[in-house]
Amino acid sequence: MTIAESADKLNRAMELPEGVSIAAPVSAEYQSILTFEALSHLAQLHRQFEPRRRELLAARVTRAAELDAGKPMDFLADTLHVREGNWKIAPLPKALERRRIEITGPTERKMIINALNAGADSYMSDFEDSNSPSWDNQIQGQINLRDAVRGTISVDYKGKEYKLNEKVAVLQVRPRGWHLDEKHVTVDGQRVSGGLFDFWLYFYHNAKELIARGAGPFFYLPKLQSHREARLWNDVFVAAQKLVGIPQGTIKATVLIETLHAAFEMDEILYELREHSAGLNAGRWDYIFSCIKVFRNNRDFCLADRSKITMTVPFMRAYALSLIKTCHKRGAPAIGGMSALIPNKKDPEANEKAMAGIRSDKRRDATDGYDGGWVAHPGLVEAAMEEFVAVLGDKPNQIEKQLDVNYGAADLQDFRPEGPISETGLRTNINVGIQYLGAWMDGNGCVPIHGLMEDAATAEISRAQVWSWIRSPKGILDDGRKVTADMVRGLIPQELDKIRALLGDAYTETYARAATLFGDMCVSTELEDFLTLPAYERME
Numbered sequence: 001m002t003i004a005e006s007a008d009k010l011n012r013a014m015e016l017p018e019g020v021s022i023a024a025p026v027s028a029e030y031q032s033i034l035t036f037e038a039l040s041h042l043a044q045l046h047r048q049f050e051p052r053r054r055e056l057l058a059a060r061v062t063r064a065a066e067l068d069a070g071k072p073m074d075f076l077a078d079t080l081h082v083r084e085g086n087w088k089i090a091p092l093p094k095a096l097e098r099r100r101i102e103i104t105g106p107t108e109r110k111m112i113i114n115a116l117n118a119g120a121d122s123y124m125s126d127f128e129d130s131n132s133p134s135w136d137n138q139i140q141g142q143i144n145l146r147d148a149v150r151g152t153i154s155v156d157y158k159g160k161e162y163k164l165n166e167k168v169a170v171l172q173v174r175p176r177g178w179h180l181d182e183k184h185v186t187v188d189g190q191r192v193s194g195g196l197f198d199f200w201l202y203f204y205h206n207a208k209e210l211i212a213r214g215a216g217p218f219f220y221l222p223k224l225q226s227h228r229e230a231r232l233w234n235d236v237f238v239a240a241q242k243l244v245g246i247p248q249g250t251i252k253a254t255v256l257i258e259t260l261h262a263a264f265e266m267d268e269i270l271y272e273l274r275e276h277s278a279g280l281n282a283g284r285w286d287y288i289f290s291c292i293k294v295f296r297n298n299r300d301f302c303l304a305d306r307s308k309i310t311m312t313v314p315f316m317r318a319y320a321l322s323l324i325k326t327c328h329k330r331g332a333p334a335i336g337g338m339s340a341l342i343p344n345k346k347d348p349e350a351n352e353k354a355m356a357g358i359r360s361d362k363r364r365d366a367t368d369g370y371d372g373g374w375v376a377h378p379g380l381v382e383a384a385m386e387e388f389v390a391v392l393g394d395k396p397n398q399i400e401k402q403l404d405v406n407y408g409a410a411d412l413q414d415f416r417p418e419g420p421i422s423e424t425g426l427r428t429n430i431n432v433g434i435q436y437l438g439a440w441m442d443g444n445g446c447v448p449i450h451g452l453m454e455d456a457a458t459a460e461i462s463r464a465q466v467w468s469w470i471r472s473p474k475g476i477l478d479d480g481r482k483v484t485a486d487m488v489r490g491l492i493p494q495e496l497d498k499i500r501a502l503l504g505d506a507y508t509e510t511y512a513r514a515a516t517l518f519g520d521m522c523v524s525t526e527l528e529d530f531l532t533l534p535a536y537e538r539m540e
């Protein structure tokens with residue numbers, strides 16, 4: 001029986017609201033999330049907001065075409081009054097005042113427990129970059145979150161029982177970005193938005209319970225490209241709070257500034273969400289990816305090896321400090337991003353280096369003025385926390401710190417360094433891109449590769465860099481060879497062999513499919529918008 005047939009058999013007994021259809025199995029347990037009322041409100045929200053989502057996605061295409069045609073990236077003229085106005089976001093709830101260290105990770109059951117117990121102030125549970133959006137991951141993730149909110153989550157793993165400590169981190173949830181659909185659920189024959197689906201199911205099942213427990217429905221909003229996209233989220237929040245019957249302004253959301261477009265609209269984004277805002281976060285990995293994507297047709301644009309694009313290169317520095325300045329002026333928290341370093345159990349020397357890297361990353365963020373920062377692994381919380389405490393002392397945040405910096409459009413686009421580009425850097429991008437994509441298509445959205453955390457955002461940089469080095473006349477290796485499509489096609493089987501040898505029994509044929517897809521995307525004439533869009537269509 002195919003998945004569609006078994007889904008049909010299982011779901012035939014299930015009563016669905018008018019116009020709603022589900023093309024995936026819904027077990028009795030899944031039905032506790034996909035209730036008639038939850039789905040009927042989802043359909044209502046879809047009908048109300050989907051036309052605007054589509055308009056905004058179309059506006060992204062128009063904007064990209066304008067940039068391709070050479071229109072400069074700049075601050076918006078018609079929102080000058082917002083940038084110059086004297087306003088602040090609404091006061092923060094107590095639960096979101098102290099966010100020095102936020103751990104992040106996928107919504108897998110054991111990981112949720114480990115993350116909530118890790119000693120961080122907050123935990124961002126992720127349906128985006130670190131998640132592979134298979135049907136099971138999405139619905140099981142909602143089940144896990146529901147149980148975590150109620151404190152009943154537990155799991156027995158290899159004979160060890162996992163349950164929550166008395167004191168746990170404050171939970172925040174990141175739904176998918178506006179670009180992703182949830183292909184298994186349609187309303188009136190149209191796929192629903194992945195972001196709306198994730199947001200609504202979590203909100204519907206947990207908002208009141210969270211409020212009763214002294215927290216609230218707190219979110220992270222990924223990959224926004226404009227304040228109009230923030231306005232759409234704000235309007236969704238207003239409608240959702242009304243549907244569930246909780247006061248307006250109860251939802252709080254932190255927006256990731258992780259596209260170059262959004263860096264030019266930070267004030268405007270905070271303004272749109274001012275009743276619901278919990279500040280901004282520097283999503284550094286998607287930000288680098290976005291810069292490459294924005295300048296895809298600018299033959300002068302070229303970035304050095306991925307390892308050379310650190311937080312201290314000119315354009316990243318301008319972005320990082322502008323974000324703090326904007327947030328603090330508006331009374332909003334500025335949350336730092338993720339260092340990709342993770343602990344290394346097998347190699348003490350590498351481990352020491354990783355820990356030193358984490359410390360220096362968090363020290364720089366805290367000293368600059370960030371109110372908190374992200375870590376990818378429980379083993380990093382203590383060291384990262386020490387660095388923030390060293391700067392903040394016993395204060396919950398440093399929002400009062402106003403930055404006297406003035407970065408303009410040219411600083412945000414000072415894309416240095418352009419080199420070096422090495423064969424090692426090229427091979428690493430290919431190897432990481434294929435390994436990540438293979439794991440993702442097999443249902444795992446976050447993978448340790450060569451001592452670093454790799455997720456959808458970091459893999460996007462790898463993919464976009466290879467594409468850009470082929471296209472740009474500046475894509476020349478430090479030994480003088482031009483990066484070409486033929487060179488990349490030749491390296492892919494070699495890197496796939498290395499992956500096969502490395503993974504051993506864990507290797508599946510998916511990696512070969514991932515290599516084909518990755519290769520096609522690198523050599524194609526157009527830079528595909530997101531790696532995850534074609535990959536999602538290849539998943540069940």
Ligand SMILES: CC(=O)SCCNC(=O)CCNC(=O)[C@H](O)C(C)(C)COP(=O)(O)OP(=O)(O)OC[C@H]1O[C@@H](n2cnc3c(N)ncnc32)[C@H](O)[C@@H]1OP(=O)(O)O
Binds near residue numbers: 452
């Ligand atoms: C660009 C961005 O968007 S960044 C945000 C998105 N990315 C992330 O959130 C990264 C999340 N991190 C991870 O998924 C993981 O840390 C990985 C995949 C990078 C490495 O995971 P592993 O290989 O399992 O690490 P390792 O074996 O050292 O894990 C040790 C323990 O910590 C747990 N752990 C590791 N990372 C996390 C995490 N982020 N949250 C909760 N638990 C975690 C493991 O489950 C394991 O638990 P156990 O000992 O009880 O079995």
Ligand SMILES: O=CC(=O)O
Binds near residue numbers: 129
């Ligand atoms: O989501 C975070 C990022 O760096 O991308």
Ligand SMILES: [Mg+2]
Binds near residue numbers: 222223256258286
């Ligand atoms: Mg991101």
